[in-house]
Amino acid sequence: MDFYLGLLQIIGVHTLLGLSAYIVLLTGQVSMAQAGFFAIGAYVAGMCTVMFGFHILPAILLASLLASLVACAVGFPALRVKGLMLVVATLAFGEIVRLFFFNVHWQVERNGAMVGPEGPEGFRRIRYFPENGWTSIDITAFIWVIVILVMLALWWMDRSRAGAVLRAVGHDETAAQSVGINLTAVKVSAMTAGGFIAGLGGSIYAHTTTHVEHLIFSVVLATFAIAYPILGGLSHVMGTLLAVVFVQVFLVEVLRFMGDWRNMLFGALIVLVMNLRPHGLLGEQPARMFDFLRSRSRREETHAAT
Amino acid sequence: MLQLDRLSKHFGGVRAVDEVSLTVERGQIFGLIGPNGSGKSTTVNLVCGLFPVTSGRVLFDGEDITELPTHRRLAGGIARTFQNIRLFENLTVWQNLWVAQNGAEDRQQGFLKRWYSGNRQGRAEIEELLEFSRLHDKRDLLAGNLAFGEQRRLEMARALAAKPSFLLLDEPAAGMSQEELKQLSERIRALRERGATVLLVEHVMDLVMDITDRIAVLNFGRKIAEGTPEEIQANEDVRKAYLGGAAEQEEAASA
Ligand SMILES: Nc1ncnc2c1ncn2[C@@H]1O[C@H](COP(=O)(O)OP(=O)(O)O)[C@@H](O)[C@H]1O
Ligand SMILES: [Mg+2]
Secondary structure, eight states: OHHHHHHHHHHHHHHHHHHHHHHHHHTTOOOSOHHHHHHHHHHHHHHHHHHHOOOHHHHHHHHHHHHHHHHHHHHHHHTTSOHHHHHHHHHHHHHHHHHHHHHOBOOEEETTEEESBBGGGOBOOOOHHHHTTOOHHHHHHHHHHHHHHHHHHHHHHHHSHHHHHHHHHHHOHHHHHHTTOOHHHHHHHHHHHHHHHHHHHHHHHHHHHSOBOGGGGSHHHHHHHHHHHHHHOSSOHHHHHHHHHIIIIIIIIITGGGTTHHHHHHHHHHHHHHHHOTTOTTOSHHHHHHHHHHHHHHHHHHHHHO | OEEEEEEEEEETTEEEEEEEEEEEOTTOEEEEEOSTTSSHHHHHHHHHTSSOOSEEEEEETTEEOTTOOHHHHHHTTEEEOOSSOOOOTTSBHHHHHHHHHHHHSOTTSOHHIIIIIOOHHHHHHHHHHHHHTTOGGGTTSBGGGSOHHHHHHHHHHHHHHTOOSEEEEESTTTTOOHHHHHHHHHHHHHHHHTTOEEEEEOSOHHHHHHHOSEEEEEETTEEEEEEOHHHHHHOHHHIIIIIHHHHHHHHHHHO
16 A cells, blocks of 8 residues: 555656646756756755744745746746757756755754754655654645646646747747747746746655655756656646656556666657657647637637627 | 838848848838848848847837847737748647737736736637638637648738737748739738738739839848839849849749
8 A cells, every 4th residue: 555655656746847847848948957946845845844843835835936936047047048058058957956965964953853954965854744643645645636736727827828828939939939929038937837846846755755865866857857748748737647657657666677677668668659659648639629628618708708 | 110220131251131221101011022032031030130130220110129129029019920931830720819919918917817818809809810811710720730821821810910010021922822812912901901011021023013102122132222113113223133033043943
C-alpha cells in the first residue's frame, strides 16, 4: 500500500514539475531552468517549516512565490535568446542554483537540535508531516488536491484568450508581435507562472522525502521536466500527466529490473515517441474534441448577444 | 499620415532600402511596387518595427515612431499582412481573430475581460469580420487546414481585427485567381470606405493601377518614381526598371 501511495506522490510532484515546463513550452521556449525553481521551492519551504516553524501552507506559498520571483527575474534576460542558446542559458541557471545550495550551510537550533541545510550534506529532517501526524494517505491526498487545482487552473487558462495568446507566441513570434502581442510580457509571465508551479512541486517534494540535497536538482531532473510536456504534447494539460504516469510507472517501476540500462532506454523511448507521435502521446485529437465543445458554447453566447 | 524620412536598411552589404522618403496621406490607397528584391517587404517591416532601421525616420501621425516596438505600433493603429502567409496555424480561425483583437484592446478594461474572454462587442466584431471575409463557416477549423485563398483572407481579417487606421498589405494578390483578385480589390475599396488608409505592396500591376491613388516605385532599394497611376505608367525609368525586369523574368520563365 505504501508503495503505491509513494508512487502516487511521486507522480503528483513530477506532474507539477512537468506542468511548470508545459506553460513555458506553450510559448515555444525550451526551459532547462525548471529544476532550479523546483530546488528553490524545496529548500525554502523546508527552511520555513523546519527552521522557523511555519505551517505547511504558508511555507509552500512563500517558497513558490519566491521561486516565481526568481523565474521572473531570470525570464527577462534569458528570454532574449532563443532556441539552443536559451537551453544553454537556462541550463547554466539551473547549475548555479544547484551550486548555490551545495554551498548553503545555515543551521539554527530548534528544540535542542541543529536544523537546516548543511551544504554538500544536504538538508535533512524536513519532518513536518510525520511530526504533525500526517499519514501517507493524508499526504497523498494533500498533494493531489494541489495537483488537481493547478491542472484546473491551467486548463482554464488554456481555453481562455491568454492560452490562445501563449500558443500564438509559440507558433510564430513575428506574427504575434505584428498583431500587437508584447512578446516579453507574455514570455516572462509564462516563465513566472512556471516558476510558481515548479516551486509548488519542489516544496511538496522536500516534505515528502524529508531529505533533499543538491544532487537531486541536476540536469537529469531538468531533462525530465521538459520531457514530460514534450512527450505528453501541448494539446491538453492531461498530456503531461499521462507522460508522467508513463515515465514513472512504466519506465521507472516496471523496468526497474533493467537497472542502469533503463536510462538508456528512457532516452531511446523519448526519441521513438517523438518520431511516432510528434504531437505527443495524446496527439492533437483531444484538442479538437475540446474545440468542438468550446466553439459550441461560444456560438450560443454570440447568438444570445445578437 | 505615414511619412518615411530618408529611411535606410542595410543587411551587411545589401542596401535593401536606401534613403527612401515618401508620404502617405490619410484615406489614400498608396501603391508600393518594384521588381523582386527591390526592398518592398523590408520597407513594410521597417514601418512595423520588425527590424531596427539603419538610418532615417518613420513618422506616423506626425509622431516619430522609429524606436517604438512592434506591438506598440499596432496599438497605435498600424496593422499588416505578410507576403508569405504567417497565420497561427495551431489555432482555429476564430481564435486567430480573437488573439489579434487582444493587442489593440483598450487597456482600461479589466484584466479578465482582456485575457479571459474578451467582451461582447469584440465577439460581435469577430462575427462581422468572419462575414466580411466569407469565413463564417470555417470558424472552427485550424487555420493551418484552410485552403490558400482562405488563408489570405484570414490574414487580412486578422490584421483588421485590431481595427487599424493604417493597413499594410504585402502582396495580398500573390497566387490569386482572377475571380479572387476581383473580390480582393472590392474588399480593399470597402476598407477605404470605412476610413482606413492602405499601403498596398503589389506585384500584380492591374490591381495596383486599378485601385491606388498614388504609387511609389522601388528599384534596388531606391525610390525611382512616384506619382499617380497614369504618371507611373508613362514613366520611362519605371518602364525600364520594372517592366523591363518583368519582361526579363517572363523571358526567363518561358525559356
Ligand atoms: N532578413 C534579411 N536578411 C538579409 N537580407 C535580407 C533580409 N530581408 C531582405 N533581405 C534582402 O533585401 C533585399 C530586399 O528584399 P525584400 O524587401 O524582401 O524585397 P521585395 O519585397 O521587394 O521582393 C533582397 O536583396 C533581400 O535578399
Ligand atoms: Mg516582398
